[in-house]
Amino acid sequence: MSTRPEILFPLFADLETLEGVGPKIAKTLDAMDVHVPRDMLLNLPHSGLNRRKRESVQGAKLPGVVTVEVTVGRHQAPSRKGGPYRVHVEDAKVAFQLVFFNARSDYLSRILPTGARRVISGRAELFDGMAQIVHPDHILPVEEANDIPDYEPVYPLTAGITQKVMTKATRSALARAPELPEWIDAAQKAREGWPDWHAAIEAAHSPTSNADLAPSHPARVRLAYDEFMAHQLTLALARAKMRRGKGRVTQGTGALQAEVQAVLPYTPTGAQSRAIADIAADMAAPQRMSRLLQGDVGSGKTLVALMALLIAVEGGGQGVMMAPTEILARQHLAGLQPLAEAAGVVLEILTGRDKGAERRAKLEALKRGDIQILVGTHAVFQKDVEFADLRLAIVDEQHRFGVRQRLELGRKGAAADVLVMTATPIPRSLALAQYGDMDVSVLDEKPPGRKPVTTALSSMARMDEVVDHLRKAIAEGRQAYWVCPLVEESETLDLSSAEERFKSLRAALGEGTVGLVHGQMPNDDKDAAMAAFQNGATSVLVSTTVIEVGVDVPNASIMVIERAESFGLAQLHQLRGRVGRGAAQSTCLLMYQPPLSESGQKRLETMRETEDGFRISEVDLEMRGVGDLIGTAQSGLPRFRVADMETQTALMDVAQSDARKLLADDESLESPRGKAARTLLWLMGQDEAIRLIGVG
Numbered sequence: 300m301s302t303r304p305e306i307l308f309p310l311f312a313d314l315e316t317l318e319g320v321g322p323k324i325a326k327t328l329d330a331m332d333v334h335v336p337r338d339m340l341l342n343l344p345h346s347g348l349n350r351r352k353r354e355s356v357q358g359a360k361l362p363g364v365v366t367v368e369v370t371v372g373r374h375q376a377p378s379r380k381g382g383p384y385r386v387h388v389e390d391a392k393v394a395f396q397l398v399f400f401n402a403r404s405d406y407l408s409r410i411l412p413t414g415a416r417r418v419i420s421g422r423a424e425l426f427d428g429m430a431q432i433v434h435p436d437h438i439l440p441v442e443e444a445n446d447i448p449d450y451e452p453v454y455p456l457t458a459g460i461t462q463k464v465m466t467k468a469t470r471s472a473l474a475r476a477p478e479l480p481e482w483i484d485a486a487q488k489a490r491e492g493w494p495d496w497h498a499a500i501e502a503a504h505s506p507t508s509n510a511d512l513a514p515s516h517p518a519r520v521r522l523a524y525d526e527f528m529a530h531q532l533t534l535a536l537a538r539a540k541m542r543r544g545k546g547r548v549t550q551g552t553g554a555l556q557a558e559v560q561a562v563l564p565y566t567p568t569g570a571q572s573r574a575i576a577d578i579a580a581d582m583a584a585p586q587r588m589s590r591l592l593q594g595d596v597g598s599g600k601t602l603v604a605l606m607a608l609l610i611a612v613e614g615g616g617q618g619v620m621m622a623p624t625e626i627l628a629r630q631h632l633a634g635l636q637p638l639a640e641a642a643g644v645v646l647e648i649l650t651g652r653d654k655g656a657e658r659r660a661k662l663e664a665l666k667r668g669d670i671q672i673l674v675g676t677h678a679v680f681q682k683d684v685e686f687a688d689l690r691l692a693i694v695d696e697q698h699r700f701g702v703r704q705r706l707e708l709g710r711k712g713a714a715a716d717v718l719v720m721t722a723t724p725i726p727r728s729l730a731l732a733q734y735g736d737m738d739v740s741v742l743d744e745k746p747p748g749r750k751p752v753t754t755a756l757s758s759m760a761r762m763d764e765v766v767d768h769l770r771k772a773i774a775e776g777r778q779a780y781w782v783c784p785l786v787e788e789s790e791t792l793d794l795s796s797a798e799e800r801f802k803s804l805r806a807a808l809g810e811g812t813v814g815l816v817h818g819q820m821p822n823d824d825k826d827a828a829m830a831a832f833q834n835g836a837t838s839v840l841v842s843t844t845v846i847e848v849g850v851d852v853p854n855a856s857i858m859v860i861e862r863a864e865s866f867g868l869a870q871l872h873q874l875r876g877r878v879g880r881g882a883a884q885s886t887c888l889l890m891y892q893p894p895l896s897e898s899g900q901k902r903l904e905t906m907r908e909t910e911d912g913f914r915i916s917e918v919d920l921e922m923r924g925v926g927d928l929i930g931t932a933q934s935g936l937p938r939f940r941v942a943d944m945e946t947q948t949a950l951m952d953v954a955q956s957d958a959r960k961l962l963a964d965d966e967s968l969e970s971p972r973g974k975a976a977r978t979l980l981w982l983m984g985q986d987e988a989i990r991l992i993g994v995g
């Protein structure tokens with residue numbers, strides 16, 4: 300089924316087919332991300348107005364909406380142009396006024412004839428001690444008072460659209476909402492007391508009190524579940540597609556791993572061992588592995604990656620690991636090569652820098668199977684890179700991969716297992732939404748012997764003191780990173796601030812002690828600067844944020860971050876994670892420019908309070924919200940309209956297992972419930988899923 304089910308046609312018609320929507324309003328709605336009647340339905344009211352009739356404005360909470368029956372008194376035309384037109388009225392207890400601006404008096408006389416009884420509803424306020432309603436929402440003869448709803452939904456609006464238009468158009472969309480087949484498991488639906496989709500959408504738009512608007516209302520919960528379910532079905536379909544057709548069992552022997560263990564100066568942590576065991580089991584299974592390794596900074600992901608790569612080699616094949624930057628690819632090479640050598644394994648690097656004959660030679664060696672482990676940048680996945688027998692692809696990424704890219708990767712190494720590593724912990728809700736197609740291993744344990752990093756805040760005004768301290772620390776043999784701020788997102792300005800700091804620190808601390816690395820340096824200079832810091836030739840490394848991810852120099856024990864308030868929490872956590880990796884007591888100094896904004900202050904204080912990356916990610920989510928945290932567009936995450944990822948994690952959890960179970964029982968979605976689920980995917984516009992069912 301790769302065409303939209305007919306039953307949904309009315310919900311995907313032109314917006315202008317809705318009552319009260321012309322070309323102009325349609326265009327305005329478009330800008331609100333409302334393109335078809337379906338979107339109107341998913342745009343739920345955020346509050347409501349109680350319009351129950353009362354006896355008098357007297358005693359009502361003002362300002363506030365009131366509905367009362369009045370006797371119309373005299374009209375008082377404006378005394379000057381543009382002034383208020385007043386109509387005196389009286390309810391059962393008090394006199395008050397209706398106020399109009401730029402209204403035509405003949406029109407007002409017609410709808411509010413003196414002496415008549417009318418029902419008025421609108422927002423009343425006090426003005427000079429007397430109640431008034433400016434431009435009432437409703438003015439009706441008493442016989443028609445029933446046209447005023449007791450409780451009226453209030454919709455999110457945008458300039459150019461009124462509540463009236465919104466309500467009318469939504470009612471008109473509701474009138475054509477079809478009864479849909481049920482995609483929710485019958486037992487679950489009964490247990491939760493959820494209504495049908497049609498009843499739920501009807502109820503969500505017809506609240507009768509504030510309680511009906513609560514996110515815990517069964518109608519709203521059901522609609523939120525539908526959204527999560529559609530998303531998780533997409534992920535489950537991607538997962539099924541990924542796992543299909545590996546057909547290859549990669550059984551490690553443990554021999555190479557043991558040889559590496561023998562030369563390692565430490566033993567793996569419990570978390571590392573568990574992750575390695577998870578991976579080994581996945582690789583030994585006939586389905587393709589699709590696993591996420593989530594580790595906090597410094598939790599030792601690299602060792603887990605190496606062991607996984609060795610399993611691929613033990614099984615007679617090859618492994619590849621892609622790092623996000625050149626610096627990190629080189630660091631992997633430097634760190635892993637001695638270990639690989641100890642085990643007699645050939646490890647090579649391939650990056651964009653490899654050109655001509657050298658590159659050709661590497662590619663041939665890969666194709667012959669002479670290179671067993673390849674590390675590198677994006678270059679490792681270029682078209683002409685062919686492996687003799689690729690068994691494992693590891694992507695060391697930073698939230699840059701959406702489900703679509705993961706599927707691409709899957710298509711690449713036809714039968715390779717896939718391991719994705721993220722160094723920035725993400726809250727569970729996000730992990731579920733973003734990586735719901737994968738299995739997850741978490742490194743929640745740091746290697747033993749790490750001392751907590753002392754985090755201190757200091758104003759930029761105390762620069763001289765900071766430099767003095769640094770001088771003493773260097774004299775004691777310590778090494779420091781010095782990170783310069785992002786200035787207005789501009790690379791060149793960035794650069795000049797780092798270059799200037801480099802010059803001033805060099806002047807203060809001595810010629811040869813300070814190095815500089817930034818994104819725009821020629822590659823060789825970058826390597827040289829990194830190497831000099833790594834081997835201790837320089838004591839201070841000034842940089843832009845290029846060192847943010849993954850750099851590992853255990854002897855470095857001081858991190859100075861200038862204008863720390865301009866960095867995000869995840870970034871600060873990553874940067875701080877560069878220290879505290881050795882046995883020495885480490886310090887992170889967050890320098891800020893007062894006055895701090897409220898959020899700047901909260902971020903810096905959070906950094907001072909905790910070193911737990913998962914905790915920090917929760918605060919980050921709380922402060923910024925989901926969209927901002929991951930950049931919805933590039934992550935491939937949908938914008939949930941009804942569901943709230945932050946508070947409804949449990950619901951997402953259920954949707955995930957439900958979606959996986961549905962597919963396990965009915966792989967091609969052909970059962971009645973499976974077909975209903977297809978309707979859901981169309982309803983929610985899950986293009987990737989539709990493509991997957993179409994193809995698969």
Ligand SMILES: Nc1ncnc2c1ncn2[C@@H]1O[C@H](COP(=O)(O)OP(=O)(O)OP(=O)(O)O)[C@@H](O)[C@H]1O
Nearest residue numbers: 565566567568596597598599600601722746849851
């Ligand atoms: N089990 C262990 N015991 C002691 N040290 C370890 C252990 N595992 C790894 N290490 C060391 O800890 C440091 C950090 O490891 P690694 O670079 O793999 O961290 P990471 O998880 O990649 O963190 P980040 O994302 O912050 O770079 C390295 O110096 C590594 O040699």
